[in-house]
Amino acid sequence: MFKSVEEVIQKFEKLDYIIGRRAATVVYLAARLEKPLLVEGPAGVGKTELAKVMAAALGVELIRLQCYEGLDEAKALYEWEYGKQMLYTQILKDKIGEIICDAPDLPSAIDRISAEDEVFFSERFLLPRPILRAVTSDHPILLLVDEVDKSDSEFEAFLLEVLSEYQVSVPEIGTIKAKHTPLCVLTSNNTREMSDAIKRRCLHLYLDFPDPETEARIITSREPDVGKKLAEQIVEYVAALRKRDLKKSPSISESLDWSRALVLLNIETLGQEIVDETINVLLKYEGDIRKAAKIYSELEEQKRKNAEPAGE
């Protein structure tokens, strides 16, 4: 358990994740108040990573549920292993025959079989999916519900139930209540708004693109081969790109990819040519790429103007 906001920041940094004070405070609150945490923000800004690092920092196992459209309760909670049940039934045909062979009539035969119900609907044949695993875990865990905005509203309603009571009902077995309240982190790319009910249940963190200094630190810590000067040039340019109206602004993972690419090409400083040649690592849409080249030359122009001594 985190004892303070500072501890969160330090532990995260040890795990190579540079976190801002505000975000660290929210993480701290989520852990202490034992409330689920909803992390929203643009793609590639480190939301999933945050959950992973949080689990590592707390020393708990991470259980991940990846959401997609059409994800339903069954796939998230549990499934019966029909195949196995069928197989066992076949193999045990003889034994079953023995049990009912001296039954006088059909109803009593059925009674005898139902008496053995628990055998076939026991945990032996239950395939636990992430949420059931989270609830039945013997030790504390962190449940990551990734890209929850991709799921539909029925799934959200189910999720809400789980998050409220931390218990699930398996009709054949009964209600299973979590031994340890799992820490939950939900991530969303904001492709749609979550329902009010979920939002109220969770603490909210909006993770945005970092400021240039922080981003430079992230780059140099993840890619030690990137020189300080190059890192500064990279973040300056990326920051300028994000201010423009691009179809898809470059995310942190993309700026890291670009840094890596530049290191592989032995580039020490940025130049118009290099930008033109490698920009497709950073930007993915044709229209954006075309704009980007222009933006770089504008940026250079601006820097030259600022560097000129006043009163020329």
Added chain:
Amino acid sequence: MRDRIQEFIAILRRNGLRISTAEKIELFRALDLIDPADPDQFRAAFSATIVKSKWDSKTFERLYDLYFFGAHDVLKEMTAKVSASLFPDEEDFERMLASIGEAENRGAFIDLDELSRALLTNDSAKLEELIRAAALKAGISEIRNFLQQGRYTLDILNNLGIDSVAERMGLAPGLMDGRGAGENVDIEKVRDFVAQQLQGLKDAVAEYVKRELEKYNLAERQKYMLDNLEERSFVSFNQDEIIRMKQTLEEMARKLKEKISLKRKKKKRGRFSLQRTLRANQVHGGAPFKLIFDDKEIDRPSIIVLCDISDSVRNASRFMLQFVYLLSDLFSKVRSFVFVDDIGEITHLFREREINDAIDYAFRGQIIDVRRRSDFGNSFAEFNREFGSLVDHRTSVIILGDARNNYRDPCEWALAEISRKARAVLWLNPESPKAWNFGDSVMFQYSKHCKVVREVRNLRQLREFVDELMLGART
């Protein structure tokens, strides 16, 4: 402190944030866990527990700054001004304050009231408290417009007892002298300081009132914006506003998309499919453990949009194109065209460029010449010639224009041809129906070939039209 926070929450609620009691309780629990002196932690506690959407976030940031730094900021400014004018050297100022402090410790000011003492010793925390209390007494929460500022300022100053304070402050230098203040004290300077502080206080109160007004009226302004935005006619927007509207349009489009996908989902399941069920259940020996249904074919209309981009209709077209583009997920195919007296396709622009950029490009005259006068007839004829093959029985053709043909040939046959081939022709006219058929408008002639002719002069009507379009798609 708790009262301050309760008050702040009340202000947030007034400004449109829906904060439930449970969330409020959570906020207090969170505040108990963090270090309130750390501004980052303090702010984070709020934003984590009560700010849950992007829209709320903007309002919250603004109000947070106004509320928690309102009076404090103002007083800091006041001090800065005073010290700058009296003591070019900051050290002198500190020394003077120190000597006043010594005098206070020696009990020189024991008979003075709270306010005078706070002013003398420059105790901004105390001053803030006093101003706030006086403001509350004056009923500052009722302030409604800028004309009332003067009155409230006066009321607050009276509640503070400014006149008697002025008198008593005047005595202060004497008090210091009398009780044996240090020799380094320049009594004249202290006198000046006192005078400055009094003036500064008046300024501070005025500024405080101004900020309170801003705070309480933020709600009104925002409400006006949101409510009336939908009702404002397209022509009333200027370029700037249209660009800023982008977020509102996205919001509208998103809500519409959700509503429609929700309706669609309910009907997604089609008939039971024997083949697929058997195949999927082979692993279970053919016993149907899992039932598979056919997916009902989602009826997505395919639409073609023709937008008149002559001056008179430009804004409406801009909104129409933006909206259609934002909703493109709902349609199986969208192709957009612009015309004045000639027609050109702009579908590819949306793929290559950002939406506003694409529209600007088209409007600048890069696709067709926009400086001409409208010729609907020729535009339709051209459309038939070049793009007629795009229209089939699944396509809905939406035309946005005022049907003002400048007394040119309306070429009804062209529109008739389109109408014959298409599933439906829907005409959106940004003019009031009363104006149709006056002057050079040929709406009447064109309406013969249209399934629906609608007035669309504001966002609400545009939204309602699209809503109906989607519902009607299944019929």
